Amino acid sequence: MRFRRDQDWRRLDDRALEELLVERWLYRGILLGIVFMAAVVTTLLGARGLAGLRDQVLVGVLVALTLTLGAIVFAMRQRDLEIHRELYRRRRPRREGDG
Numbered sequence: 257m258r259f260r261r262d263q264d265w266r267r268l269d270d271r272a273l274e275e276l277l278v279e280r281w282l283y284r285g286i287l288l289g290i291v292f293m294a295a296v297v298t299t300l301l302g303a304r305g306l307a308g309l310r311d312q313v314l315v316g317v318l319v320a321l322t323l324t325l326g327a328i329v330f331a332m333r334q335r336d337l338e339i340h341r342e343l344y345r346r347r348r349p350r351r352e353g354d355g
Contacts, residue, residue, distance in 0.1 A: 274343070
């Protein structure tokens with residue numbers, strides 16, 4: 257399920273929003289798994305010692321990958337919070353006088 261604009265998800269019903277959240281949680285979990293694996297490989301390379309330019313470049317690429325994926329995961333989490341708030345707003349019981 258892809259959206260062209262940032263707010264297209266607001267038109268979905270509650271069930272579709274819940275499914276979207278689960279899909280996003282799965283993507284975020286996969287990205288966090290990749291970040292974890294990159295951290296483990298970087299730690300192992302650092303513990304072994306950087307033998308040459310190849311190892312230094314690999315560590316640089318892994319650190320850049322980790323930082324990039326971390327930013328993506330953070331942005332995804334912010335959008336997920338917006339979706340959660342929207343679901344909460346929709347399900348909140350209406351009181352007298354609420355518009």
